[in-house]
Amino acid sequence: MRLATLSLLSILGTSLAYTLPTDLTQFYLVTTSQSTPSTNSSQLQGVSATAIFAEDPVLQSYLLLRLIGPGYASLPNFTLVDGTLSTIAAGPHGQGSYKYNSTVLSSNSPLKFLPSVQPAGNIALDGGYLLTVGGEKEGWTICEGALGQRVLYWKGANGTCAKTYLHAVREVPYRKP
Ligand SMILES: *[C@@H]1O[C@H](CO)[C@@H](O)[C@H](O)[C@H]1NC(C)=O
Ligand SMILES: *[C@@H]1O[C@H](CO)[C@@H](O)[C@H](O)[C@H]1NC(C)=O
Ligand SMILES: *[C@@H]1O[C@H](CO)[C@@H](O)[C@H](O)[C@H]1NC(C)=O
Ligand SMILES: *[C@@H]1O[C@H](CO)[C@@H](O)[C@H](O)[C@H]1NC(C)=O
Numbered sequence: 001m002r003l004a005t006l007s008l009l010s011i012l013g014t015s016l017a018y019t020l021p022t023d024l025t026q027f028y029l030v031t032t033s034q035s036t037p038s039t040n041s042s043q044l045q046g047v048s049a050t051a052i053f054a055e056d057p058v059l060q061s062y063l064l065l066r067l068i069g070p071g072y073a074s075l076p077n078f079t080l081v082d083g084t085l086s087t088i089a090a091g092p093h094g095q096g097s098y099k100y101n102s103t104v105l106s107s108n109s110p111l112k113f114l115p116s117v118q119p120a121g122n123i124a125l126d127g128g129y130l131l132t133v134g135g136e137k138e139g140w141t142i143c144e145g146a147l148g149q150r151v152l153y154w155k156g157a158n159g160t161c162a163k164t165y166l167h168a169v170r171e172v173p174y175r176k177p
Helices: 002-017
Strands: 028-032 048-053 063-068 079-081 084-090 097-102 112-114 123-126 130-133 140-144 150-154 165-169
Touching: 079 123, 084 112
Parallel strands: none
Antiparallel strands: 028 048, 028 165, 048 063, 063 112, 063 150, 079 084, 084 097, 097 112, 123 130, 130 165, 140 150
16 A cells, blocks of 8 residues: 555656646756756756855855755755745754745845845746746856855856856756666
8 A cells, every 4th residue: 555655656756757847836946058948957958956055064154055966965945935935954053954045136146045034035936947036037147156166146246157047947957876
């Protein structure tokens, strides 16, 4: 009985994975040079998975989003409510787990998450998959961070920044074998 339920769930999971990511409640974020969706996130042009990290790992007072290559163990998922992205992560000093909420984005600011309630944000999903800020689809950039990470900014002005699109996807790309 239990096995049957599990295999039914895995069949459902497989078919869900290849439908368009509309009405996502929990999703992963990926960067890509492509603005149109793909049913298979691994096939988005120049796709990269993303993960959160703390620039101050001891305090974990805020989190940023960085690009991450194949071989990751797991990826954070996100929800979007009232223009604010949220994700669950370990809290300050690695204690407990907290809902981190994105801050309101402005030009040349990183996508930043704080473990506190935030005012309504300016992020939305266009077409159910493309992340916009203040209604704009273009403006996400990948910038070189202080420790060499590739960090997601809105309209990053640093010379290291390169344009990208940010997609919400149901399935992680290049899942490790
Ligand atoms: C998704 O795309 C990847 C990379 O092209 C491929 O290896 C994988 O088989 C695809 N999955 C499906 C179900 O088509
Ligand atoms: C999303 O992440 C949370 C916290 O890590 C986890 O409990 C949940 O199962 C994840 N949801 C999906 C759909 O992977
Ligand atoms: C993040 O915001 C939600 C409401 O959107 C709130 O319930 C949650 O407590 C916030 N996280 C923290 C750590 O305050
Ligand atoms: C651009 O990024 C590099 C690498 O992190 C950094 O050294 C430099 O200060 C940044 N420049 C600006 C204008 O932010």
